[in-house]
Amino acid sequence: MITQKRRFLYQPNPLSSIICWSWTLAVFFIGVIIWLEITHFQWITLACFVMFAFISWSEIHFRKISIEDGTLVVGRIINPKWLVADLDEITNVQTNKYQLGFVAQGKIYSFILPSNSVIEISSLIAEAQNKRRN
Numbered sequence: 001m002i003t004q005k006r007r008f009l010y011q012p013n014p015l016s017s018i019i020c021w022s023w024t025l026a027v028f029f030i031g032v033i034i035w036l037e038i039t040h041f042q043w044i045t046l047a048c049f050v051m052f053a054f055i056s057w058s059e060i061h062f063r064k065i066s067i068e069d070g071t072l073v074v075g076r077i078i079n080p081k082w083l084v085a086d087l088d089e090i091t092n093v094q095t096n097k098y099q100l101g102f103v104a105q106g107k108i109y110s111f112i113l114p115s116n117s118v119i120e121i122s123s124l125i126a127e128a129q130n131k132r133r134n
Contacts, residue, residue, distance in 0.1 A: 005068040006124070008117040009060065013110035014099075024059060028052040065111065065121065070128055074109070083109065087128035095122050 011017045031048025035041060058077055066073045072090065074083035085104040094101040100118045101110040102125070113121070 005066060006120070008065040008067075008113060008121060010063050010065050010074075010117075011112040012063070014112065017112060020059065024052065024055050027055060065113075065117075067121070067124055072104075072125075074111075087125050088132040090125050090129075093122055093125055095119075 012020070027048060031045050031052065034048065035045040038045075062075065062077045062080070064075045066075070067087070070087050072083070072085050072087055073081055076082045083104065090102045090104045092101075092103040095118050097115050098118065099110060099112055100121055101108065103109070
C-alpha cells in the first residue's frame, strides 16, 4: 500500500476531450476573428485571449486523479470529487499506451494519461486487488 498521496493529470475519454478542446479553441478563434475584423488590437480581443488562456489552464490543472490510502479520487474542473472509489473495488482495468479504462461502481471510465502514469496507476490497482485476495 502506498503511504504518500499520488496525483496524476488526465484528460477525459477521447470523444469528450475532442468536444471540450474544440469549444476552447472556438474562444481563441473568436478572438482572432474580432482582431482581424477590426484590423487593430482591441480590449475585447485581449479579453478573448485571456479567457482562452484561463480556460486552457483550468482544463489542464483541475483534472486530477489522486490516490491516497487505497482510495482513488477523480476530480473534474467543477467537481473536485467526481469519482471516489476504493482501489480494490475497481475491475476490468484496460490499458493502452496513453489510455486507462476501468469499471468502478458499475460505470465504465476512460482517461487519457501520460504513459508512465498509466503504468503506475494500473500497478497500484493491481497491488490493491492482490492484497484484497490474500
